[in-house]
Amino acid sequence: xxxxxxxxxxxxxxxxxxxxxxxxLAQETxxxxxxxxxxxxxxxxxxxxxxxxxxxEHYNAVMSHHAKLQSLAGKDPKFKETLELGIKxxxxxxxxxxELRVFSDNEHFSEHSTTSLRxxxxxxxxxxxxxxxxxxxxxxxxxxxxxxxxxxxxxxxKDFLExxxxxxxxxxxxxxPYLELRPNTRPSRDVKVEQMKEQMRLEAAxxxxxxxxxxxxxxxxxxxxxxGDDVTREHTIKRLEVWVSKACxxxxxxxxxxxxxxxMRGAHRDTAARPxxxxxxxxxxxxxxxQSDRRRPPRDPSNPPxxxxxxxxxxxxxxxxxxxxxxxADFTLIxxxxxxxxxxxxxxxxxxxxxxxxxxxxxxAQAQNDAKQDSDSDNDDxxxxxxxxxxAMDEEMDNIRRGDGNRYNMG
Numbered sequence: 001x002x003x004x005x006x007x008x009x010x011x012x013x014x015x016x017x018x019x020x021x022x023x024x025l026a027q028e029t030x031x032x033x034x035x036x037x038x039x040x041x042x043x044x045x046x047x048x049x050x051x052x053x054x055x056x057e058h059y060n061a062v063m064s065h066h067a068k069l070q071s072l073a074g075k076d077p078k079f080k081e082t083l084e085l086g087i088k089x090x091x092x093x094x095x096x097x098x099e100l101r102v103f104s105d106n107e108h109f110s111e112h113s114t115t116s117l118r119x120x121x122x123x124x125x126x127x128x129x130x131x132x133x134x135x136x137x138x139x140x141x142x143x144x145x146x147x148x149x150x151x152x153x154x155x156x157x158k159d160f161l162e163x164x165x166x167x168x169x170x171x172x173x174x175x176x177p178y179l180e181l182r183p184n185t186r187p188s189r190d191v192k193v194e195q196m197k198e199q200m201r202l203e204a205a206x207x208x209x210x211x212x213x214x215x216x217x218x219x220x221x222x223x224x225x226x227x228g229d230d231v232t233r234e235h236t237i238k239r240l241e242v243w244v245s246k247a248c249x250x251x252x253x254x255x256x257x258x259x260x261x262x263x264m265r266g267a268h269r270d271t272a273a274r275p276x277x278x279x280x281x282x283x284x285x286x287x288x289x290x291q292s293d294r295r296r297p298p299r300d301p302s303n304p305p306x307x308x309x310x311x312x313x314x315x316x317x318x319x320x321x322x323x324x325x326x327x328x329a330d331f332t333l334i335x336x337x338x339x340x341x342x343x344x345x346x347x348x349x350x351x352x353x354x355x356x357x358x359x360x361x362x363x364x365a366q367a368q369n370d371a372k373q374d375s376d377s378d379n380d381d382x383x384x385x386x387x388x389x390x391x392a393m394d395e396e397m398d399n400i401r402r403g404d405g406n407r408y409n410m411g
Contacts, residue, residue, distance in 0.1 A: 048088075065086030074134065087130070103167060117233075202242045
């Protein structure tokens with residue numbers, strides 16, 4: 001970055017950048033200039049952003065709106081307002097970064113100051129804001145609009161990763177699987193697990209640095225300016241690494257959502273076009289015709305399906321009046337994948353006789369068992385043998401501890 005660009009970058013940060021690297025980023029979100037307070041009401045109602053804000057003020061507003069969105073539900077009336085304002089602040093910040101040429105292709109992130117590096121996260125915030133845009137539930141073009149938002153989000157996340165890889169914040173080889181995701185392709189399970197573990201590790205490290213920066217700000221950085229600058233720079237770089245990991249995970253998730261929506265749109269389009277095609281070709285399912293039969297395999301004319309044998313109430317009444325039974329020869333043995341389905345094996349009278357016989361057998365067996373128990377209780381020898389057996393068992397349990405004789409201590 002040239003000297004003139006550095007001068008242009010710092011024109012909007014006079015009086016603030018000297019201590020920016022030693023302040024907590026969370027406190028920076030509340031340092032929007034007083035001149036915006038008078039326009040706050042108009043800004044929230046008309047989604048207009050003041051044109052006289054500098055790059056630092058846009059950055060602080062972006063972080064403030066993003067933090068506010070995390071605590072709002074999607075149906076909250078303020079959600080859409082906050083989202084639109086965050087997007088406008090992001091667009092203005094990105095425009096300033098590009099106009100000032102803050103980042104170039106032949107630079108390394110070590111050549112940039114901490115203040116300029118933090119502006120790189122604006123590109124990640126912009127992609128995340130775009131991913132939060134959902135059409136209304138009753139919108140007839142909901143799927144099509146959501147597909148447009150998903151395509152824009154994927155493009156923004158890829159642009160953010162490309163910028164980070166160009167500055168050397170991450171390996172381009174590591175990002176290649178995510179940047180080259182194709183429709184209807186899924187990364188392996190190992191890739192997903194590794195990405196989730198890395199993101200959790202980076203977020204834990206970022207929380208630790210957040211506490212250090214917060215504590216350092218509360219005590220006024222008594223440890224020294226150099227130590228404070230190092231901690232703040234490490235905090236900024238770690239935040240960028242978290243955003244890189246988050247962008248990789250979002251690319252996988254949003255690509256899957258896009259493919260699913262595209263598949264659903266194709267299915268709906270085929271369903272809507274099917275009646276017209278059926279009407280032209282004369283296939284069943286056309287308007288005014290019979291029910292559609294597209295999913296069934298073509299039938300062989302030489303092998304017609306068997307005619308069903310239906311027993312109606314009139315047939316049952318006629319058989320009761322005449323005393324006739326169903327001829328088992330009228331049934332044809334059919335196999336439809338669930339085993340043979342054929343003629344009944346017995347009549348209702350035969351089934352009733354069988355059930356009565358089995359019930360009588362069970363009753364007789366139960367009576368015989370009860371009689372045996374009564375005879376045993378009346379027999380003194382049997383009762384004494386049972387008593388002696390119980391006493392011997394009690395003595396054995398008293399004298400032998402549990403586990404004795406168990407050489408391998410198996411329990």
